Amino acid sequence: MTQSDLPTALPPTLARRGRRAARTGPRATVRQLIPYLAEHKVVLSVVIALSLLLAAASLAQPLVVGQVITLVEAGDPLDGLVWLLVALVIVQGVVSGYQHYLLQRTGEGIVLTSRKKLIARILKLPIAEFDTRRTGDLVSRVGSDTTLLRAVLTQGGVEAVGGIVTFVGALIAMLILDPLLLGLTVLVVAVAIGTAAALSLKIREASRQAQEKVGALASAVERSISSVRTIRAAGATDREIASTTQEAEGAWRLGVRVASISALVVPVAGIALQVSFLVVLGVGGFRVASGAITVANLVTFILFLFMMIMPLGQVLGAVMAINQALGALGRIQEVLDLPDEDAGDRRLAPLAVMVGPANEGLLPHAPAIEFEHVSFAYARTTPNDPADPGNDSPDEHRPEPDVTERQPVLRGVSLQVPRGQRVALVGPSGAGKSTILALIERFYDPSVGTVRMGGLDLRSLDRRELRAQIGYVEQDAPVLAGTIRDNLLLGSPDATDLECEHVLRQVNLGHVLDRDPAGLAAQVGEDGIMLSGGERQRLAIARALLAAPPILLLDESTSSLDGLNERMMREAIDAVSAGRTLIVIAHRLSTVVDSDRIIVLDEGRVIGEGTHDELVAAVPLYRELAEHQLLV
Numbered sequence: 001m002t003q004s005d006l007p008t009a010l011p012p013t014l015a016r017r018g019r020r021a022a023r024t025g026p027r028a029t030v031r032q033l034i035p036y037l038a039e040h041k042v043v044l045s046v047v048i049a050l051s052l053l054l055a056a057a058s059l060a061q062p063l064v065v066g067q068v069i070t071l072v073e074a075g076d077p078l079d080g081l082v083w084l085l086v087a088l089v090i091v092q093g094v095v096s097g098y099q100h101y102l103l104q105r106t107g108e109g110i111v112l113t114s115r116k117k118l119i120a121r122i123l124k125l126p127i128a129e130f131d132t133r134r135t136g137d138l139v140s141r142v143g144s145d146t147t148l149l150r151a152v153l154t155q156g157g158v159e160a161v162g163g164i165v166t167f168v169g170a171l172i173a174m175l176i177l178d179p180l181l182l183g184l185t186v187l188v189v190a191v192a193i194g195t196a197a198a199l200s201l202k203i204r205e206a207s208r209q210a211q212e213k214v215g216a217l218a219s220a221v222e223r224s225i226s227s228v229r230t231i232r233a234a235g236a237t238d239r240e241i242a243s244t245t246q247e248a249e250g251a252w253r254l255g256v257r258v259a260s261i262s263a264l265v266v267p268v269a270g271i272a273l274q275v276s277f278l279v280v281l282g283v284g285g286f287r288v289a290s291g292a293i294t295v296a297n298l299v300t301f302i303l304f305l306f307m308m309i310m311p312l313g314q315v316l317g318a319v320m321a322i323n324q325a326l327g328a329l330g331r332i333q334e335v336l337d338l339p340d341e342d343a344g345d346r347r348l349a350p351l352a353v354m355v356g357p358a359n360e361g362l363l364p365h366a367p368a369i370e371f372e373h374v375s376f377a378y379a380r381t382t383p384n385d386p387a388d389p390g391n392d393s394p395d396e397h398r399p400e401p402d403v404t405e406r407q408p409v410l411r412g413v414s415l416q417v418p419r420g421q422r423v424a425l426v427g428p429s430g431a432g433k434s435t436i437l438a439l440i441e442r443f444y445d446p447s448v449g450t451v452r453m454g455g456l457d458l459r460s461l462d463r464r465e466l467r468a469q470i471g472y473v474e475q476d477a478p479v480l481a482g483t484i485r486d487n488l489l490l491g492s493p494d495a496t497d498l499e500c501e502h503v504l505r506q507v508n509l510g511h512v513l514d515r516d517p518a519g520l521a522a523q524v525g526e527d528g529i530m531l532s533g534g535e536r537q538r539l540a541i542a543r544a545l546l547a548a549p550p551i552l553l554l555d556e557s558t559s560s561l562d563g564l565n566e567r568m569m570r571e572a573i574d575a576v577s578a579g580r581t582l583i584v585i586a587h588r589l590s591t592v593v594d595s596d597r598i599i600v601l602d603e604g605r606v607i608g609e610g611t612h613d614e615l616v617a618a619v620p621l622y623r624e625l626a627e628h629q630l631l632v
C-alpha cells in the first residue's frame with residue numbers, strides 16, 4: 001500500500017469552507033439566538049407584559065404632573081393627584097425590581113442551557129477533534145462565551161420592548177403638545193441614532209475577536225498548569241509567565257477595544273439628550289413668551305422628552321449586548337454544529353457480540369480482533385489551526401491552514417488476535433502500536449481496509465456496545481483526578497467496596513488502601529500524581545478487571561520498574577489476562593516472553609509475527625529490540 005492509495009484530500013468545497021471560516025471566524029445570526037429565548041417564552045411574556053405596565057406608568061406621570069401644575073396655577077385643590085403620582089412611582093419601582101429579578105434568572109437559565117449543550121457535545125465529539133483543538137479554548141467556550149448570552153436579557157433587551165412603547169407614546173404626546181418642538185427634537189435624535197447604530201455594528205466582530213483571545217489565554221494557562229513540573233524543571237517558569245501574560249494582555253487589548261466602541265455609543269445618547277433638552281428649553285421658552293404654549297405644556301413636553309430618550313438608551317444597550325452575544329454565540333454554535341462521534345454511523349439493531357473465550361459468538365470461530373489490509377492516516381494538524389487564534393494579526397493576514405495533507409501511519413496492516421490469547425505488539429517508537437489500539441476502540445476508522453471484532457466489521461457495531469467489550473489501559477494518564485473509588489467505578493458504577501478492594505489486591509495495590517486511612521476515598525491527585533507510574537497503571541488495570549470485559553487493550557508503561565514493581569506488574573497482567581483476550585503494547589521483555597504471540601511493527605507495517613524464539617531467529621529488528629530488553 002502506498003501513500004497515494006490513501007484518501008488524502010478533503011473535497012474542495014470543504015477545504016474552501018475551512019479556509020473561509022479561518023478568515024472570518026464563526027458568526028451567528030439573531031435567528032440562532034431565538035431557540036435560547038423560546039425556551040423561556042412564558043417568563044419572557046410576563047416580563048414583556050411588565051414592561052408594558054411600566055411604560056404605561058411612565059407615560060402617565062408627565063400627564064399627572066401637567067395636571068398638577070395647571071391646578072396649582074388655577075389655585076384649585078389637587079384632589080389626591082399627588083397621591084396618584086406617589087403610587088405610580090412606587091408601583092414602577094416594585095414592578096421594575098421584580099422584572100429585573102426575572103430577567104437575571106432567565107439570563108442564568110440561558111447560560112445553563114448553552115453550557116449543558118456544549119458539555120454534552122464536547123464530550124461526544126470525535127476523538128480526532130481533540131487532536132486539532134486546544135483544550136483551554138473549549139473550556140473557555142463553556143465558561144466564558146456562554147456568560148455573554150446572558151447580556152441579551154440583562155442589558156436592556158427585553159425592557160427595550162416596553163421602551164419602544166414608551167418611545168412611541170411619548171412621541172405621540174409630544175406631537176399633540178407641540179409639533180414644531182417635536183420636529184426639532186427628532187432631527188437631533190435621528191443624527192444620534194444613526195451614529196450609534198453604525199458604531200454598534202462594529203461591536204460584534206470586536207467581541208468575537210476578544211472572546212477568541214480569551215480562549216487562547218485559557219489554552220495557554222491550561223498548558224502551563226498541566227506541564228508545570230516540566231516547565232519548572234526546565235527553568236522556563238519566567239518565560240512561560242511572560243508568554244502566558246502576553247496572551248492575557250492580548251485579551252485585555254481586545255477587551256479595551258470593545259469597551260472603547262461601547263464607550264462611544266453611551267455619550268452619543270447622552271449628547272442627544274442634552275442637545276435636544278437645550279433646543280426644547282430655548283425654543284420652548286420663546287414659544288411660552290409668545291403665548292404659543294403654556295408653561296404646563298412645556299414642562300409636560302420636557303418630561304416626555306426624557307421619556308423618549310431613556311428607551312433610546314435601552315435600545316442602544318440592547319443592540320450592543322445582542323451584538324456582543326452574537327460574537328460569543330458564533331463560537332458556541334461552531335462547536336454545537338460539529339457532528340458527534342456517532343453521526344453518519346449506520347443505524348443497526350444492537351448485536352450481542354460475544355467474544356470471550358468461553359462464549360458462543362455470532363461467528364464463534366472468528367478471531368477476537370482482526371485487521372485486514374488496514375491503512376490509516378491522522379488528519380494533519382497545523383500551527384495555524386482556526387481554533388487557535390494565536391496572534392493579534394487581522395484574520396486576513398494569517399496563513400491559511402493546511403487541512404489537506406495526511407501522512408499514513410499504518411500501511412496495509414493485517415493481523416489476527418485469537419480469542420483468549422495474549423498478543424504482544426512490539427516495535428520502535430512511532431511504529432503505529434498505539435494507533436492499532438485506537439482503531440480497535442474506534443476512536444478513528446481506518447482510511448482503507450477493515451477492522452473486525454468476532455468476525456464483524458467494527459463499523460457495523462454500536463460504539464457503546466463495542467466499547468463495553470473492551471477494557472483499555474492507556475500508557476499516559478490512565479488515572480483521573482478524584483478518589484481511588486471514583487477511578488474504579490468509572491466503568492462499573494455499581495461495584496461494591498468489597499469488589500473494589502478485591503480487584504485492588506489482585507493487582508498488588510492493597511497497600512494503597514492500607515497506607516491512607518481514607519482507604520478507597522483516598523485522593524489520587526490530578527492525573528493520579530499521588531501514585532507512582534507503576535501504581536497508576538495497576539489502578540487502571542484494576543478498573544478494567546472490575547468491568548471484566550472480554551477483551552483488554554494494555555499500553556504498557558515505558559517507565560522502568562524495579563524488580564519488585566516489575567513482578568507486581570507481571571502478576572497484575574496475569575490476573576487481568578486470565579480468561580480474556582489481551583492485546584498488550586509491550587515495552588518489557590518479561591511481558592513479551594509470556595505472550596502467546598508477538599507481532600512486530602515497523603513504520604506502520606507488520607514485519608514479523610510469531611513466538612519470541614521464532615522472531616529472535618527470523619527478524620533482525622526484533623532481535624535488536626530484545627537485546628536491549630525492548631524498552632523503546
Ligand SMILES: Nc1ncnc2c1ncn2[C@@H]1O[C@H](COP(=O)(O)OP(=O)(O)OP(=O)(O)O)[C@@H](O)[C@H]1O
Pocket residue numbers: 131378379380381409427428429430431432433434435436632
Ligand atoms: N492524534 C494524532 N494525531 C496526529 N498524529 C499522530 C497522532 N497520534 C499519533 N500520531 C503519529 O502517528 C505515528 C504513530 O504513533 P503511535 O502512537 O501509534 O506510535 P507507537 O508505536 O505507539 O509509538 P510509542 O511507542 O512511542 O508510543 C507517530 O508518528 C505519531 O506522531
